[in-house]
Amino acid sequence: MKKIRGVGLSPGIAIGKAWIWKNYLLNVPEYTISKHKIDDEITRFIDALKKTENEIIDLKRDIEKRAGQQYADIFSFHLSLLNDRFFIEKIKKVITDERVNVETALRKVLESLVVEFKKSPSDLIKGRQRDLVDIVEKIIITLEEPSDRKIKTFADEIIVARDLSPSQTVALDKKHIIGFITEVGSITSHTAILAKALEIPALVADENVTEILKNDDLLIIDADEGLIIQDPSPDLVRKYTKKKKEFLSKIRQLSQIKNLQGETKDGKKIKIQANIALPEEIERAEKYGAEGIGLYRTEYLYLNRKDLPSEEEQFLAYKKVCDKTPKNSIIIIRTLDIGGDKFLSEPSYSKEINPFLGWRGIRFCLERKDIFETQIRAILRAATSMNLKIMFPMVSTIEEIQQAKQILFQVKNSLKKEKIPFNPDIGIGIMIEVPSAALISDTLAKEVDFFSIGSNDLVQYTLAVDRGNAKIAHLYQPCHPAVLKLIKMTIENGHKAGIWTGICGEMASIPEIACFLVGLGAQELSMAPAAIPAVKEKLRRTDYSTLKKLAEKAMSFDNHEEVCRYLQKNLK
Numbered sequence: 001m002k003k004i005r006g007v008g009l010s011p012g013i014a015i016g017k018a019w020i021w022k023n024y025l026l027n028v029p030e031y032t033i034s035k036h037k038i039d040d041e042i043t044r045f046i047d048a049l050k051k052t053e054n055e056i057i058d059l060k061r062d063i064e065k066r067a068g069q070q071y072a073d074i075f076s077f078h079l080s081l082l083n084d085r086f087f088i089e090k091i092k093k094v095i096t097d098e099r100v101n102v103e104t105a106l107r108k109v110l111e112s113l114v115v116e117f118k119k120s121p122s123d124l125i126k127g128r129q130r131d132l133v134d135i136v137e138k139i140i141i142t143l144e145e146p147s148d149r150k151i152k153t154f155a156d157e158i159i160v161a162r163d164l165s166p167s168q169t170v171a172l173d174k175k176h177i178i179g180f181i182t183e184v185g186s187i188t189s190h191t192a193i194l195a196k197a198l199e200i201p202a203l204v205a206d207e208n209v210t211e212i213l214k215n216d217d218l219l220i221i222d223a224d225e226g227l228i229i230q231d232p233s234p235d236l237v238r239k240y241t242k243k244k245k246e247f248l249s250k251i252r253q254l255s256q257i258k259n260l261q262g263e264t265k266d267g268k269k270i271k272i273q274a275n276i277a278l279p280e281e282i283e284r285a286e287k288y289g290a291e292g293i294g295l296y297r298t299e300y301l302y303l304n305r306k307d308l309p310s311e312e313e314q315f316l317a318y319k320k321v322c323d324k325t326p327k328n329s330i331i332i333i334r335t336l337d338i339g340g341d342k343f344l345s346e347p348s349y350s351k352e353i354n355p356f357l358g359w360r361g362i363r364f365c366l367e368r369k370d371i372f373e374t375q376i377r378a379i380l381r382a383a384t385s386m387n388l389k390i391m392f393p394m395v396s397t398i399e400e401i402q403q404a405k406q407i408l409f410q411v412k413n414s415l416k417k418e419k420i421p422f423n424p425d426i427g428i429g430i431m432i433e434v435p436s437a438a439l440i441s442d443t444l445a446k447e448v449d450f451f452s453i454g455s456n457d458l459v460q461y462t463l464a465v466d467r468g469n470a471k472i473a474h475l476y477q478p479c480h481p482a483v484l485k486l487i488k489m490t491i492e493n494g495h496k497a498g499i500w501t502g503i504c505g506e507m508a509s510i511p512e513i514a515c516f517l518v519g520l521g522a523q524e525l526s527m528a529p530a531a532i533p534a535v536k537e538k539l540r541r542t543d544y545s546t547l548k549k550l551a552e553k554a555m556s557f558d559n560h561e562e563v564c565r566y567l568q569k570n571l572k
Contacts, residue, residue: 008223009192012201013244014179016156254533258289268544271524279320292329294526314378361394383423433457438486445497455505477560511538512567519551
């Protein structure tokens, strides 16, 4: 028996046999062909392209049904590459000129394109390298015999891989694949997000598991504990089988709580809302009992496309959310938060040395007023029949709020002159994501109707920790005293100014921390839809008076670990 530590990407427990994921690119058959076989090889290539395209189209439709349009759009680049004339002609040329088989031509073209991608000044293009490798691997798999092309379909299998791309992750058959372990990845990666959406337990290991583990090894993975057990004893299998049943039972119990109101045991009302990225996710929010939309990330309307979304396209998207949300619910639309790890495809968006500290959020919008004004017009028009609010991201100075409000005022006047219906009294909020905003939150509160503390970025910027960097993941500490003091200060300043303060991000989705935040005075929590039932359940079992005392005590500790242990001990 061997125990291997790791970091959970998607919660749950899995017990089954290991299956080591084959790296097809390392096993490409390479050989030369005779001149009269060139046409046959090109035909073989074109047939593989068509089969691969059909498989991806089916996969895209399936994932759209299972997890929503946001995740299905990951495959748009794959489909565009399969129909790219430059790519196709390049493969044909290598086959013809060098008289090699398709697999060899694919490998050679892949290597040359990766070099070109690395030279590109665009971070978006650089980020496509993984997708490029993924699609070439798919074509190679298609070229192999049918028996080798699919993931094995034996029951209770745990995939062990160096890495899994988003498309590979969503292709997993949940009837047979019960979990996966990778050697690289982070909790904020596409693969982690997809694993959570598909509810597959997943973990990134601290060791080279593809070398340590073997096919058919009996494994236990506990993503909550960050633990892999190789060849466990019968007693351990029984123990974790019981634990898994308890986990699933808890999920079923929580499903009965999801539609109850967010409130403490003694009746203190707390708005429990959902974070979404696309209109299609409204159904998921409703499924888990969201009381509204606390964060609508609009930047996903702008990504993976060659043009910018028009005012009408945005209006229809925002209206769709309004139409699908109960009339008494709040919807908070965050204006475009491009930058950091999200980029527009247009050429004018140039490379930055440190994009997370660069031209992003409200900074981008205030400079690209053409884009900003179009979005504001669409939001104001969609807000006519709903309690819809607008929120500005990445604010660090009071001047930024004042400039944004001035643009909002000008857009209102423009719509009024054009006699286009809109909501003139829309609520205005800002995200508190950087320490400077928290430290002057008493001043900022005079300019807005509400605060939403973006916990993910606030932790990142306060502690100078890239939350996507696995090497320093241990330094990403949500309950670090410095972070908690900034949150407490912001909430208190919001109360003094008579505006409400909410929290969104990972902190709001962890039940014990969510309770602590309520104890500090947070009036709204917004999180991934699946996290809502557990947070409601924890809140409804505790008095608000108790939470206030717990929060006061937790603020006295010196480090993240002490705070977490205290909250877990007292909020079991």
